[in-house]
Amino acid sequence: MNKTLIKKELKENFYASKGMWWLLATSLFFSVLCLLVINIKELSFLAQTETVQYAAKIGIFLCALVTMVLGSATFVAEREESTLESLMLAPISKMQISLSKLVGVLVMGVLIYLVSLPYIIVLGLGTGLVLRSIIFIAIIGTLLLVAYGCISIGLSILIPSSKASILISLILLIVSAVPAFMSGILNVSALGKFINKISPISNTFKMMSAMLVEQQSISYMVQYFVPILIFTLISVGFMLLSTKKIAFKGGE
Amino acid sequence: MKKIICTLIVAILTVYAMSSPVMANSDLSIELISPSGANARPIYEDTVVSKITNNTNETMNNLLVYITIIDTKNNIAVAVDEYGSTVDKPRKIDTLAPGETVTIEIPIRFMYVGEYELYTSVMHKGSDTVISSSPITLVMIGDSNINTNLVMAVSIVIPVILLVIIAWLYMNQRKRRNVK
Numbered sequence: 555m556n557k558t559l560i561k562k563e564l565k566e567n568f569y570a571s572k573g574m575w576w577l578l579a580t581s582l583f584f585s586v587l588c589l590l591v592i593n594i595k596e597l598s599f600l601a602q603t604e605t606v607q608y609a610a611k612i613g614i615f616l617c618a619l620v621t622m623v624l625g626s627a628t629f630v631a632e633r634e635e636s637t638l639e640s641l642m643l644a645p646i647s648k649m650q651i652s653l654s655k656l657v658g659v660l661v662m663g664v665l666i667y668l669v670s671l672p673y674i675i676v677l678g679l680g681t682g683l684v685l686r687s688i689i690f691i692a693i694i695g696t697l698l699l700v701a702y703g704c705i706s707i708g709l710s711i712l713i714p715s716s717k718a719s720i721l722i723s724l725i726l727l728i729v730s731a732v733p734a735f736m737s738g739i740l741n742v743s744a745l746g747k748f749i750n751k752i753s754p755i756s757n758t759f760k761m762m763s764a765m766l767v768e769q770q771s772i773s774y775m776v777q778y779f780v781p782i783l784i785f786t787l788i789s790v791g792f793m794l795l796s797t798k799k800i801a802f803k804g805g806e
Numbered sequence: 807m808k809k810i811i812c813t814l815i816v817a818i819l820t821v822y823a824m825s826s827p828v829m830a831n832s833d834l835s836i837e838l839i840s841p842s843g844a845n846a847r848p849i850y851e852d853t854v855v856s857k858i859t860n861n862t863n864e865t866m867n868n869l870l871v872y873i874t875i876i877d878t879k880n881n882i883a884v885a886v887d888e889y890g891s892t893v894d895k896p897r898k899i900d901t902l903a904p905g906e907t908v909t910i911e912i913p914i915r916f917m918y919v920g921e922y923e924l925y926t927s928v929m930h931k932g933s934d935t936v937i938s939s940s941p942i943t944l945v946m947i948g949d950s951n952i953n954t955n956l957v958m959a960v961s962i963v964i965p966v967i968l969l970v971i972i973a974w975l976y977m978n979q980r981k982r983r984n985v986k
Contacts, residue, residue: 588957604918669964673964
């Protein structure tokens with residue numbers, strides 16, 4: 555990986571892509587949620603363990619969302635601003651360019667996670683779930699971040715328009731997340747059950763419940779971890795294959 | 807005087823019928839054996855045990871037993887699938903011989919604070935009969951150690967800190983641009 559390129563990516567993600575505003579938006583979102591939880595009776599009916607879980611789920615989803623949006627604009631933006639040519643003429647391999655961009659995107663995802671951390675901690679104080687939540691997000695959340703980061707970067711290589719790239723990335727994120735919110739309906743049919751079983755976000759949320767609330771054994775959680783790991787490996791493979799097709803306007 | 811006596815008899819009979827643990831018609835009866843109620847903190851897990859009896863001299867086929875939960879505070883019949891992974895699946899009794907009694911167990915899981923009434927019902931497809939047990943009351947008391955002052959402080963302080971950092975970075979960036 556190229557340090558200069560990673561720095562450039564971080565600067566772009568932070569300033570040009572308004573990454574800093576993403577961080578502020580995330581914190582405002584969590585603040586509003588927390589204030590709702592403590593002030594509105596209808597929301598305070600949740601057990602505290604559930605509240606912590608919801609906060610952790612929202613944190614993971616927001617990290618994935620920001621990673622997808624930023625990642626899907628990486629190569630497309632270079633192409634549209636005609637800077638990809640100079641980037642490719644630099645003495646660094648295509649793989650290095652892709653990995654540097656991935657790191658840049660992942661750092662933004664991690665920053666979103668860090669912003670959500672104080673909220674998860676204060677909501678979970680007294681439940682004994684804080685440390686487990688943090689470890690869970692750090693391990694499984696990172697896997698998801700890598701997966702969605704790879705997919706979005708792969709798409710930004712293959713799709714020529716930034717709007718199309720961002721839109722397709724968002725659709726993919728929503729499609730993969732829908733089973734997590736509709737598991738009851740999907741479990742009615744065999745196809746629905748299958749979709750539910752392979753959905754990475756659905757498996758993440760189930761694994762979170764198994765780990766934080768049900769306190770199941772590690773062997774029980776393997777059934778949820780394996781689909782997440784496979785999804786991550788496929789995503790990394792997709793990005794590596796897409797990297798070979800990096801080309802500026804008019805071809806190399 | 808007659809009116810008063812009649813009213814009293816009707817009232818006594820009504821109270822007796824309401825307080826009976828078993829709701830039955832001549833053909834079928836269902837009794838909710840356990841739990842008898844609960845006053846607990848979420849997450850509360852238990853198994854609802856119901857006893858279904860065929861009171862006729864004929865075999866009954868295709869009986870379905872299911873749970874209904876009513877949130878009395880919010881005045882809603884809740885979607886039971888949120889109260890256990892198999893609660894929304896009616897338990898099927900293929901055959902119930904004359905005078906036979908079967909026991910059905912349905913695990914439940916309460917995650918939310920509130921006051922609930924829970925009862926089980928048995929439906930006989932052949933005679934279009936639905937019989938329900940008497941309800942039990944489940945009170946899920948608050949289990950929150952959330953420090954509201956701390957949550958409020960974090961909810962205000964974090965965005966303010968971020969805003970200050972962002973403003974500082976933004977100003978620095980503008981200064982650098984102006985110097986260039």
